[in-house]
Amino acid sequence: MNKVENIISVINYIEEHLSEKLTLSSIAKSVGYSKYHLHRIFSDTVGLSIHDYVQRRQLTEAAKLLVFSDRPILEIALISGYESQQAFTNIFRQMYKKSPNEYRSDEEFYPLQLKFDLKAGSPQNHTMMDAKENISFATAEDIPVWMDLVHLVVDGFPHLNESEYLMTLKEYIRKKQALILKSEGIAVAVMTISHNTGSIDFFGVHPLYRNSNIARLFLDKLMNELLADRSISITTFREGDKADTGYRDAYLNLGFAEAELLTEFGYPTQRLILAKEAGGNTDDAP
Known part of the structure; x- marks a missing residue:
């Protein structure tokens, strides 16, 4: 095996x-x-x-x-x-x-961790340095593989209600604000964005690709193409949150900086901002 x-x-x-x-x-x-x-x-x-x-x-x-x-x-x-x-x-x-x-x-259930459902044929972790051109707008046909990935990264998104999320995802897809990168029939990474606020509203990378350059490829596409005229923001766990499995540090390592403390759906979070001049050209980032 x-x-x-x-x-x-x-x-x-x-x-x-x-x-x-x-x-x-x-x-x-x-x-x-x-x-x-x-x-x-x-x-x-x-x-x-x-x-x-x-x-x-x-x-x-x-x-x-x-x-x-x-x-x-x-x-x-x-x-x-x-x-x-x-x-x-x-x-x-x-x-x-x-x-x-x-x-x-x-009376409102949400999971900290779903069963980690890997497929026996899942691709092994490898870099995808030339994959930026393969990041595309998601379609309705992508929803099943998109949700497969959501189930794998649900630990990063407290209070995620799946039925509500599905309804919202369909709207992002309709507005062409949902990005996906696929490989060998699976979703490698997915992201939803808001053109109005410059926010990343959801971002998940398949665990087998965590050590690749995919996060920076997505940020580069945002900064140079889709959200080129504004700072980019994302919300994540507050410092010291025991439920954080590493998302906060990952975003800080990508160049995001701390901004205001928030409470979303009753959960304490913090907004992080990636200013354009702070991010630079992400292709050259380590």
Whole structure:
């Protein structure tokens, strides 16, 4: 099996044992890998450590039970692999910004982490230095592969409601404000933008292409073609947010600078700005 197929088998094991206390050691022993090897290939492929992935999956399933069942919170905590209601409440509040009771009262479910659904034939990570000309406006036919990618990067978008997102996406496509880069039948990267505000409203890159130059290719297209007359902005996690899996640092490394603090859909975020003169020619960026 190649690396992707190995990770698929590990993810399937995790999904079958989400109600148990899962650790790197226990998972490695069960799937027959060394802890070092499992940690390395999982983090390289998924972009999260085993610990973070398991924690986020268990909390997501707990959030679902809080909204769609009447099970006691202590029972949900135990089902989610926690030994006490207090331990569960502490981490739930860190990640969801609400206590389990508050989350249940709001009656609105959203996932921290969906099952990482890689296809066995997914392309291996590689650079795409010549791909800028392949970035195109998305069409309605692209929606299925677009949503496949959204499911892989949902960790970067707190409070994402899939049905509402789909309606909004169709409007972006109609206005030619949705960009997509595809390879071998999958969406490698997707982005929605607002011409009026100069904002990037959604940006996701397939995990297997994280180490490529794709983010800079998209920014270069915006700065030199689509939003050439304005500064570009994006909102992301605030500094120190435990739910951030690395998005904030990634944007700062691309040249974005901190701007005002915001609250979106009840979630604390921060606006970042990429001024044209600060971004320069992204083709030459490291």
